[in-house]
Amino acid sequence: MTPSELGSRLAALEQAGRLRRRPLLDGPQQPACQLDGAPTLAFASNDYLGLAAHPRLAAAIEAGLARYGSGAGASHLVAGHSRAHAEAEAAFADYAGHEAALLFGSGYSANLAVITSLAGRGDAVFGDRLNHASLNDAARLSRATFRRFRHNDPDHLEYLLKNTPAASRLIAVDAIYSMDGDEAPLEALLALAERHDAWLYVDDAHGFGIRGGGRGSLAGAGLESPRLIHLATLGKAAGLYGACVGGSRLLVDWLVNTARTYIYTTAQPPALAHAVPESLALIADADDRRQQLAGHIHHLQQRLHSLGMQLIPSRSPIQALIIGANTQALACAERLRAQGIRVPAIRPPTVPEGTARLRISLSAAHRPEDIERLAEALHQSLL
Ligand SMILES: *Cc1c(COP(=O)(O)O)cnc(C)c1O
Numbered sequence: 375m376t377p378s379e380l381g382s383r384l385a386a387l388e389q390a391g392r393l394r395r396r397p398l399l400d401g402p403q404q405p406a407c408q409l410d411g412a413p414t415l416a417f418a419s420n421d422y423l424g425l426a427a428h429p430r431l432a433a434a435i436e437a438g439l440a441r442y443g444s445g446a447g448a449s450h451l452v453a454g455h456s457r458a459h460a461e462a463e464a465a466f467a468d469y470a471g472h473e474a475a476l477l478f479g480s481g482y483s484a485n486l487a488v489i490t491s492l493a494g495r496g497d498a499v500f501g502d503r504l505n506h507a508s509l510n511d512a513a514r515l516s517r518a519t520f521r522r523f524r525h526n527d528p529d530h531l532e533y534l535l536k537n538t539p540a541a542s543r544l545i546a547v548d549a550i551y552s553m554d555g556d557e558a559p560l561e562a563l564l565a566l567a568e569r570h571d572a573w574l575y576v577d578d579a580h581g582f583g584i585r586g587g588g589r590g591s592l593a594g595a596g597l598e599s600p601r602l603i604h605l606a607t608l609g610k611a612a613g614l615y616g617a618c619v620g621g622s623r624l625l626v627d628w629l630v631n632t633a634r635t636y637i638y639t640t641a642q643p644p645a646l647a648h649a650v651p652e653s654l655a656l657i658a659d660a661d662d663r664r665q666q667l668a669g670h671i672h673h674l675q676q677r678l679h680s681l682g683m684q685l686i687p688s689r690s691p692i693q694a695l696i697i698g699a700n701t702q703a704l705a706c707a708e709r710l711r712a713q714g715i716r717v718p719a720i721r722p723p724t725v726p727e728g729t730a731r732l733r734i735s736l737s738a739a740h741r742p743e744d745i746e747r748l749a750e751a752l753h754q755s756l757l
Pocket of ligand 1: 483
């Protein structure tokens with residue numbers, strides 16, 4: 375693309391109902407918020423436990439600021455590996471049940487790190503068709519052969535595994551799919567990984583804090599194996615920012631030595647890392663919040679069902695209502711916005727062509743009456 379093409383390319387996006395813009399949020403991330411200057415009830419964040427504005431996390435960051443200052447100043451290997459980072463890693467490994475853990479600035483960079491460090495030219499990476507974009511980018515960047523299998527179809531994966539000449543194989547999946555909300559068949563996938571001598575990399579961005587009593591989808595499924603690698607992000611249910619990769623000590627040592635998005639980047643601010651143990655303590659103690667969340671999920675499903683609306687089947691806080699055309703999904707979101715409700719319209723290329731949808735994301739911070747209001751407004755906006 376040339377500089378003079380920018381304007382027409384953007385206009386083409388707008389024409390196709392694909393133009394993206396960012397609503398401006400004032401104040402903290404919470405259901406009742408101020409969005410684009412208007413009081414709004416939002417169903418859009420991944421703050422599933424309502425921790426993003428928790429006073430104990432703000433206090434922990436303040437204490438971290440007082441102790442460590444604001445910036446890490448260097449990468450981990452040069453001079454930036456703070457005691458706060460080391461303590462965050464130890465706390466996560468202990469809580470999620472891993473031998474060791476490595477802290478990253480974000481889930482995106484952790485995905486790039488793990489996949490490009492374990493797979494290269496001549497190797498094979500297998501990914502579910504609905505995997506998060508960062509896993510796809512990582513697989514392509516690795517230069518390994520990249521094979522995508524049909525969504526949640528272990529038979530198709532096995533077929534691909536059997537037909538790859540590569541000796542080194544890595545299977546990557548979302549534990550909970552970010553745009554559909556359904557879950558990967560982790561037990562079946564691990565059995566395949568065992569049978570075909572592969573890694574199983576589980577991106578638990580949407581399961582950590584929710585599943586397994588908070589410890590995540592692997593703990594929830596009772597799975598343990600040296601082939602398993604666990605990614606937990608800290609920007610969603612954990613209410614912070616960053617990510618932890620959990621696995622063996624050897625794996626962590628290998629990542630520290632080879633992962634380019636770990637080596638060539640400044641460490642996360644230590645004040646933020648200082649709040650990680652506090653976040654984990656809140657998650658561990660959040661059975662009541664997880665119960666509220668489960669109640670909201672059930673409530674929404676019942677209400678929409680009784681109104682004749684069909685959600686993609688999902689037990690998770692991500693509830694997707696397929697609309698179809700981009701322009702229709704945008705029009706629905708706009709009608710909701712006019713009623714003071716924010717539900718994002720998710721369009722291609724984030725989701726497959728023709729499956730534009732409203733992605734409703736629920737939080738323990740919602741109240742039962744918020745769910746009622748949403749159901750009514752959805753009913754109106756779809757009429
Ligand atoms: C959000 C998300 C990521 C990226 O994590 P960040 O910490 O936001 O960079 C990775 N994978 C999945 C499935 C996600 O939903």
